[in-house]
Amino acid sequence: MKLLIVSDNHGDAHIITEVRKHWEDKVDYMLHAGDSELPFDSEAMKPFVKVRGNCDFDSSYPEDEVVDCGDIKIFITHGHLYGIKSSLDRVRYKADENNADVVIFGHSHQLGAEILDHKLFLNPGSIRLPRDRNEPTYAVVNVENLQVEVVFYTNQHDKLLSWTGSFND
Numbered sequence: 001m002k003l004l005i006v007s008d009n010h011g012d013a014h015i016i017t018e019v020r021k022h023w024e025d026k027v028d029y030m031l032h033a034g035d036s037e038l039p040f041d042s043e044a045m046k047p048f049v050k051v052r053g054n055c056d057f058d059s060s061y062p063e064d065e066v067v068d069c070g071d072i073k074i075f076i077t078h079g080h081l082y083g084i085k086s087s088l089d090r091v092r093y094k095a096d097e098n099n100a101d102v103v104i105f106g107h108s109h110q111l112g113a114e115i116l117d118h119k120l121f122l123n124p125g126s127i128r129l130p131r132d133r134n135e136p137t138y139a140v141v142n143v144e145n146l147q148v149e150v151v152f153y154t155n156q157h158d159k160l161l162s163w164t165g166s167f168n169d
């Protein structure tokens with residue numbers, strides 16, 4: 001199963017549309033971790049499972065979503081309500097409550113991936129306003145059996161770096 005994960009485009013419908021078109025026939029799910037600043041039902045956001053960020057004012061966005069993807073369950077949130085800039089503890093507890101295998105969040109504009117307590121925690125970075133690097137980023141996650149590969153891409157679809165792990169770690 002392959003997932004496209006983006007976050008924090010802050011009003012840029014063009015970049016979301018461009019990334020979506022690039023990956024639409026290559027992934028099984030498209031997830032957006034908030035701060036799109038676009039209307040919930042905008043054309044650019046339609047194919048995404050999406051949540052509300054602290055800069056999203058359309059109340060149609062849910063605060064969190066749980067997505068059942070066959071063998072794995074994904075918990076997606078923006079992260080601001082769980083204090084992810086300080087600690088992953090609160091979002092980890094919420095993921096535990098939802099029996100999630102994968103936790104997707106944004107908010108910090110800093111990419112990262114790690115396995116904690118047999119769960120993948122992933123922040124794709126910001127597709128528009130990165131804080132930890134020069135390049136805007138998004139992620140593509142491939143899950144096969146218990147193996148996980150995360151590849152981070154620039155907004156120009158250039159492979160930036162990759163990370164691999166296992167839910168057994």
